[in-house]
Each structure stands twice: as C-alpha cells, then as structure tokens.
Amino acid sequence: MRYTYTVPKRKANRYSYRFLGSVFVIISILQFFTLFKGLSKHMMLTMLFATLLFCYGGYLIIASFRKQAFDITYIFSEDGLSVIHRYGKSDYSFDDIDFITMVIADENMIFYVLNIKAGKDLYAIPFTMKKELCETIYEFVNSRLKKKPEDE
Numbered sequence: 001m002r003y004t005y006t007v008p009k010r011k012a013n014r015y016s017y018r019f020l021g022s023v024f025v026i027i028s029i030l031q032f033f034t035l036f037k038g039l040s041k042h043m044m045l046t047m048l049f050a051t052l053l054f055c056y057g058g059y060l061i062i063a064s065f066r067k068q069a070f071d072i073t074y075i076f077s078e079d080g081l082s083v084i085h086r087y088g089k090s091d092y093s094f095d096d097i098d099f100i101t102m103v104i105a106d107e108n109m110i111f112y113v114l115n116i117k118a119g120k121d122l123y124a125i126p127f128t129m130k131k132e133l134c135e136t137i138y139e140f141v142n143s144r145l146k147k148k149p150e151d152e
Contacts (some may be wrong), residue, residue: 018060
C-alpha cells in the first residue's frame with residue numbers, strides 16, 4: 001500500500017518574503033549610513049534598531065530558500081517515508097521516525113495537521129478538506145512504528 005500527498009506552496013509567498021527582507025535590509029543600511037554620518041540624535045537606539053532590522057531582513061531572505069518554502073511531496077509506503085523537495089529526496093525508514101501526531105483543533109474544522117519527527121527533521125503536513133486521508137495515513141504510519149518499552 002502506498003499513499004502520496006503533495007503540499008503546494010505559492011511562488012508569490014517566496015517572492016514577498018524576499019522583497020520584504022530586502023526592504024528591511026535597505027532601511028537598516030540607510031540607518032547605519034545616517035549613524036556614521038553623525039545625523040542621528042540617538043546613536044545607541046538607532047544602532048540597535050538598524051541591527052535588529054538587518055538581522056530580521058536577512059532571516060526573511062534566507063527563510064525563503066528553505067526546503068519547506070517549496071512544493072513537497074510525501075510518499076508513505078511499506079518501506080517508510082520519502083520526502084521529495086526542491087533540493088532532492090529524503091528517505092526515512094519507520095525506525096528513523098521518532099513520533100507522529102495528528103492535530104485536530106476542532107471536530108468541525110476543515111484543517112488537520114500531521115506532525116512527523118524523523119531524525120532531526122520535523123514535518124508539519126497540512127491536510128485541508130481531507131480528514132479521511134489524514135486519518136488513514138496517521139493509522140498507517142502509527143501501526144508500523146516501533147513501540148518503546150516505556151509505552152507498553
């Protein structure tokens with residue numbers, strides 16, 4: 001048995017993060033310019049503001065390139081979990097998966113989330129309008145995980 005689920009991501013979101021991050025970096029550089037020219041009245045406050053703005057802008061730009069910002073395809077099979085993302089493919093056996101949880105905020109909600117921790121990676125897989133598929137995948141993976149001695 002094999003289940004395949006793709007989580008699409010919008011290209012416009014990545015471009016928005018990059019644009020906003022660039023704006024923050026440019027504003028912080030202009031603040032540093034006014035600081036070094038001596039045009040700033042509050043030197044320490046301006047330096048703190050410019051540093052924080054520069055760091056946050058850099059974080060937004062870098063975050064737009066992470067693998068979770070692009071389309072991801074999850075393949076659940078008898079061998080384990082395969083994650084196909086922009087930068088390649090990651091394969092995990094059921095021994096590598098530490099835990100799986102299903103988040104249900106409300107029974108009437110149309111949004112379900114599977115949290116899977118495999119090695120050092122944590123995947124939050126959103127299921128919109130697909131409650132049955134989410135529950136089926138959760139039961140499929142959970143039945144194949146090794147139970148720890150303290151769980152028994």
